[in-house]
Amino acid sequence: MPNSIKKMLIVDDSRLSRLMIRTFILAKRPQWLIIEATSGDEALQIVERDLPDFISMDINMPGMLGTDAAEQILDKHPEIRIAIFSANIQETQQTRAIELGARFVSKPVTEKTVLQALDHFEGAV
Amino acid sequence: MISLSELHTDALCEIFNIGAGRAASSLSEIIGEEVQLSVPHVQIFPSSEIQAQKLPLDSARVGAVRQHFSGPFDAIAMLLFTEERALEIVRDMMGSHVSLAELAEFEQDAMCELGNIILNACLSAMADLLGLTLQSTLPQYTVDSPEFLLQNITGEIDQPVMMALHIDLTIEKRQTQGCLVFLLSTSSLKEFLSHIDAFITGI
Amino acid sequence: MNPATHVQNLVWNSIWNAINLGLILIDDQGVVVLWNDWVSEHSGITEKQAVGQTLESLFTDGLGASFKIAMQNALTYKLPVVLSSILHRSPLPLYPLPCTRKKQQARIHQSVSLTPIITPDGTHQCLIQITDTSVSFTREHMLKLHSKQLSIDATTDGLTGAYNRRYFNERFKAEFGRVNRQGTPLALLMLDIDYFKDYNDFYGHPAGDRVLIRIVELMKSQLNRTTDVVTRYGGEEFAILLPDCELEGARAVAQKIQHAMLKLNIPHAKSNAAGRVTLSIGIATHSVNSNCDAHLLLNTADTALYTAKHEGRNRIRYLLTQNEMSKDTAYLIDAGL
Numbered sequence: 001m002p003n004s005i006k007k008m009l010i011v012d013d014s015r016l017s018r019l020m021i022r023t024f025i026l027a028k029r030p031q032w033l034i035i036e037a038t039s040g041d042e043a044l045q046i047v048e049r050d051l052p053d054f055i056s057m058d059i060n061m062p063g064m065l066g067t068d069a070a071e072q073i074l075d076k077h078p079e080i081r082i083a084i085f086s087a088n089i090q091e092t093q094q095t096r097a098i099e100l101g102a103r104f105v106s107k108p109v110t111e112k113t114v115l116q117a118l119d120h121f122e123g124a125v
Numbered sequence: 126m127i128s129l130s131e132l133h134t135d136a137l138c139e140i141f142n143i144g145a146g147r148a149a150s151s152l153s154e155i156i157g158e159e160v161q162l163s164v165p166h167v168q169i170f171p172s173s174e175i176q177a178q179k180l181p182l183d184s185a186r187v188g189a190v191r192q193h194f195s196g197p198f199d200a201i202a203m204l205l206f207t208e209e210r211a212l213e214i215v216r217d218m219m220g221s222h223v224s225l226a227e228l229a230e231f232e233q234d235a236m237c238e239l240g241n242i243i244l245n246a247c248l249s250a251m252a253d254l255l256g257l258t259l260q261s262t263l264p265q266y267t268v269d270s271p272e273f274l275l276q277n278i279t280g281e282i283d284q285p286v287m288m289a290l291h292i293d294l295t296i297e298k299r300q301t302q303g304c305l306v307f308l309l310s311t312s313s314l315k316e317f318l319s320h321i322d323a324f325i326t327g328i
Numbered sequence: 329m330n331p332a333t334h335v336q337n338l339v340w341n342s343i344w345n346a347i348n349l350g351l352i353l354i355d356d357q358g359v360v361v362l363w364n365d366w367v368s369e370h371s372g373i374t375e376k377q378a379v380g381q382t383l384e385s386l387f388t389d390g391l392g393a394s395f396k397i398a399m400q401n402a403l404t405y406k407l408p409v410v411l412s413s414i415l416h417r418s419p420l421p422l423y424p425l426p427c428t429r430k431k432q433q434a435r436i437h438q439s440v441s442l443t444p445i446i447t448p449d450g451t452h453q454c455l456i457q458i459t460d461t462s463v464s465f466t467r468e469h470m471l472k473l474h475s476k477q478l479s480i481d482a483t484t485d486g487l488t489g490a491y492n493r494r495y496f497n498e499r500f501k502a503e504f505g506r507v508n509r510q511g512t513p514l515a516l517l518m519l520d521i522d523y524f525k526d527y528n529d530f531y532g533h534p535a536g537d538r539v540l541i542r543i544v545e546l547m548k549s550q551l552n553r554t555t556d557v558v559t560r561y562g563g564e565e566f567a568i569l570l571p572d573c574e575l576e577g578a579r580a581v582a583q584k585i586q587h588a589m590l591k592l593n594i595p596h597a598k599s600n601a602a603g604r605v606t607l608s609i610g611i612a613t614h615s616v617n618s619n620c621d622a623h624l625l626l627n628t629a630d631t632a633l634y635t636a637k638h639e640g641r642n643r644i645r646y647l648l649t650q651n652e653m654s655k656d657t658a659y660l661i662d663a664g665l
Contacts, residue, residue: 014142016135016325023328060142060163087139087146092159107143108254155394155415161554165510183501192408209482218415234412234439234461241410249405263408263441291509298554302502 024114040069083117144247177271190240200309350458392419515578606642
């Protein structure tokens with residue numbers, strides 16, 4: 001249902017990355033409501049408050065690792081779809097993301113990589 | 126005097142993070158172990174502050190892998206480790222099955238490759254994000270005092286500026302600090318920043 | 329063609345083939361354009377067979393994965409790539425002379441570089457250079473080897489394998505700097521074996537050495553982050569650096585070590601602290617707000633250790649780094665012993 005209004009949370013400590021993800025997403029899904037967080041801890045709070053449908057999560061941020069935040073979120077809210085967006089493209093990180101039930105997408109943020117995330121968000125269960 | 130906006134710094138960090146991620150991935154394929162490589166922050170120094178003391182290398186002698194690159198802007202990129210650390214990295218990369226004889230024999234080669242992987246990863250991330258093509262020379266490895274290395278290079282550049290990045294590299298549980306340095310002329314830095322501006326406004 | 333140019337080309341051709349180095353030129357699709365005699369001899373594939381083919385189709389029996397990635401990178405990003413022989417050994421199936429191309433023949437060790445080249449008409453090509461590194465070691469190498477051994481020994485303690493004091497000094501400085509740059513806390517533990525001199529006198533130095541080795545192993549086994557550093561600071565004194573760790577974490581580590589020592593239970597008949605080998609531990613911590621320099625942090629940890637010793641050994645003491653710190657701000661953790 002690409003046209004329905006969905007809530008998406010972007011978690012990334014880089015302002016530029018947040019801006020890029022937001023821009024590419026809004027170009028494809030102009031209806032969506034976008035929320036931003038700059039750390040894993042902040043993401044946990046926002047999830048409780050706003051309960052987004054989708055999350056894009058960076059791994060290396062100050063404080064908690066994005067994968068750890070994703071794990072906690074999915075434990076509590078397994079219905080949320082999470083795309084792990086990271087520059088750390090090593091096998092171990094990709095495996096961890098998949099084990100969590102999230103989709104791994106490698107940075108840089110481009111139209112192509114954002115489409116991979118969208119695909120995961122809206123794809124069949 | 127050139128100043129960087131917050132978005133400039135953010136864009137530089139993102140470029141180097143992606144570069145570091147790619148380099149770590151290549152290194153881990155070679156070594157067969159997870160490699161951690163992070164580039165915490167970027168600093169820019171004007172000509173008058175290009176001094177060895179500004180670099181996080183507390184050693185009389187450092188190993189430096191250097192590549193000169195050119196394209197829309199020219200720069201000399203250099204990866205620096207203290208001499209002792211350089212040797213340990215080589216040992217960790219080769220694993221314990223390698224004899225010390227081979228280690229000594231191939232230090233030069235292995236350091237060139239390590240530098241080449243890290244520098245190329247950063248240059249390719251730059252090329253991908255900013256949509257440009259860069260040429261580069263083959264890597265050269267030298268061991269010298271950090272003062273001499275910097276002096277020697279800045280002499281080749283008109284109104285030089287230094288961009289320095291701390292590097293944390295962890296292989297086989299051993300953490301090493303190094304430094305990635307870009308030396309470029311003021312006009313090349315302006316050109317570089319204008320590409321970043323174009324990229325930011327293009328989003 | 330102008331006769332002078334023709335002669336020049338013949339000369340270049342002779343040089344290309346006379347050179348003691350493998351040279352292959354490929355175009356931007358990875359198709360061979362030039363192939364010198366050195367490569368023909370060591371691969372058993374003639375120039376005529378090679379030109380117009382891709383390397384994958386020529387070397388069906390194995391082009392190393394690392395070589396394929398390197399070639400891809402060189403062609404995509406136009407950046408030069410080196411493959412050192414020590415990390416890759418033999419990326420290309422090239423053999424010593426006489427080359428039989430038989431699978432059982434060992435490949436030569438090679439170091440390879442790929443350099444992108446722009447031709448006058450603007451197309452991209454890539455020059456592959458291969459050097460044979462299967463050389464025997466000369467005396468010079470052996471001399472170099474000895475000095476390298478010294479330089480490795482320079483960072484670790486020969487007996488226990490822990491880092492040595494020299495390495496500690498360097499790391500301590502770096503980690504201290506990181507606190508101020510990145511705002512993460514730092515904890516320092518100083519540890520000393522109680523009545524170790526009496527142990528050596530009674531059980532002998534070889535037994536004492538074994539204790540040192542076992543304690544280093546024990547300390548390492550109680551630390552689980554790759555960034556934690558165990559060093560042999562002096563004879564029976566150790567220092568542990570815990571980056572990004574506050575007092576709570578440092579205390580937990582110290583207690584884990586004490587607990588493991590209790591379980592290790594090495595008998596020590598001459599100890600007044602317990603009938604077994606025990607440790608006294610001093611802790612000091614530093615955060616970005618604590619207004620402390622590296623020297624003061626080290627001294628504080630040392631004083632904390634001294635306090636632990638003074639108050640009966642086999643215990644943990646923590647001290648604040650402030651100069652005005654008084655003795656009653658120190659507190660005792662007895663690790664439930």
